[in-house]
Amino acid sequence: RYxxxxxxxxxxxxxxxxxxxxxxxxxRHIRAVQRRWNGRADGPEHALHGTIALARHFLEPLARxxxxxxxxxxxxxxxxxxxxxxxxxxxAVAPLGLYYAPDPSSxxxxxxxxxxxxxxxxxxxxxxxxxxxHVTGLELVLPSGEVVxxxxxxxxxxxxxxxxxxxxxxxxxxxxxxxxxxxxLPLPPRSRxxxxxxxTLDSAAEAVAAIFQA
Numbered sequence: 001r002y003x004x005x006x007x008x009x010x011x012x013x014x015x016x017x018x019x020x021x022x023x024x025x026x027x028r029h030i031r032a033v034q035r036r037w038n039g040r041a042d043g044p045e046h047a048l049h050g051t052i053a054l055a056r057h058f059l060e061p062l063a064r065x066x067x068x069x070x071x072x073x074x075x076x077x078x079x080x081x082x083x084x085x086x087x088x089x090x091x092a093v094a095p096l097g098l099y100y101a102p103d104p105s106s107x108x109x110x111x112x113x114x115x116x117x118x119x120x121x122x123x124x125x126x127x128x129x130x131x132x133x134h135v136t137g138l139e140l141v142l143p144s145g146e147v148v149x150x151x152x153x154x155x156x157x158x159x160x161x162x163x164x165x166x167x168x169x170x171x172x173x174x175x176x177x178x179x180x181x182x183x184x185l186p187l188p189p190r191s192r193x194x195x196x197x198x199x200t201l202d203s204a205a206e207a208v209a210a211i212f213q214a
Contacts, residue, residue, distance in 0.1 A: 062081075062082045062083050062111075062113050062176075062177075062178075064083060065081035065082050065083040065113070065178065066081055066083035066084050066085075066111075067080065067081050067084070068080045068081075068084055068088070068089070068092055069081065069179065071092065071093055071096070072153070073093075073096045073098065075153045076098060076183060076184040076185070076186075077136065077153050077181055077182060077183060077184060078092070078093060078100070078181070078182050078184055079137075079179060079180070079181045079182075080112060080179070080180055080182070081113075081178065081179060081180070082111060082112060082113025082114075082116065082177050082178065082179075082180060083111050083113060084111060084112050084113075085107070085108070085109065085110065085111055085112075086100070086102075086103065086104070086106075086107035086108075086110050086111065086112055086115060087107040087108050089112065089182065090107075093184055094187065097186055097187050098184040098185065098186060098187060099184065099185060099186075099187050100134070100182060100184055100185075101124050101128040101134060101185050102115065102120060102121070102122060102124060102125065102128065102129075102130065102131050102133075102134055103122045103123060103124050104120035104121060104122035105122045105123055107122075112180055112182070113177055113180070115131045116131055116135060116138070116167075116168055116169075116177055116180055117169070117170070117171050117172050117177070118131075118169060118171060119131050119132050119168050119169030128185070131168060131169075132165050132168040132169060133183075134182055134183045135151070135164065135168050135180060135181070135182060135183075136151050136152065136153060136164075136181050136182070136183050137149065137150060137151035137152050137153070137164070137179075137180070137181030138150045138151060138164060138167055138168075138177055138179065138180060138181070139177070139178050139179035139180075140167060140174075140175035140176065140177055140178065141175060141176040141178055142174075142175050143175070147178075148175075150163055150164045150167070151164045151181060152181070153181065
C-alpha cells in the first residue's frame with residue numbers, strides 16, 4: 001500500500017503554479033499526478049474518484065476548474081476551464097446555433113481537460129477530426145511554475161512549429177492545462193440516423209468512399 005504525499009485542491013491558478021514551482025525547484029524527487037476524467041477505462045484519466053498518488057507524489061485534481069469563461073459567437077470559440085464536461089459545452093452554445101463536435105462517446109461524463117490530455121476521438125472523429133483539431137489555444141502551468149499561453153482565436157495566432165499540438169495528448173506530462181480555447185461549429189439544420197443494408201462489405205466501403213467524395 002502507498003500513502004499519498006498530498007493533494008492540491010485549489011481553484012486558483014497561482015496556487016497551482018506555486019505548488020509546481022515548489023516541488024520542481026525545491027523537492028525534485030516529488031512528482032505531480034493530475035486528476036481529470038475522460039470517461040475511458042485506460043490511462044491516467046480513468047477513475048475520477050479512484051486516482052491515487054504513490055509515495056513521494058502529490059495530486060492536482062482539476063475538477064473544481066469547471067467554469068465556461070467566455071463564448072464568442074462571431075469567432076465561434078469558447079474559452080473554458082478543464083473541469084467543464086464535454087456535453088456542457090454544446091448545451092451552453094446551442095442557443096447560439098453552435099456546438100462542440102468531438103464526442104469520445106462519453107460526453108455526458110468526461111471533461112474537456114481529460115479530452116485534451118488524451119487527444120480524445122470518438123464517433124465524430126472521422127468527419128470532424130480529433131480534439132487537437134478543435135483546440136486553438138491553451139493556458140498552461142509548466143513544471144517550473146511559469147504560466148504560458150499558446151495559440152489564440154486567429155489562424156495566425158502562433159506561426160511556426162505546432163507547439164500547441166505537442167501539449168494536446170501529452171497526458172499531463174508536460175504541463176497543467178488551466179484554460180482551453182475551443183473551436184465551435186454551426187449546428188446542422190437537421191440530423192437523421194439511417195440504417196442501410198449492403199450485400200457485401202466491399203459495396204459498403206464503396207458507398208462510404210462515395211459519400212466523402214461527394
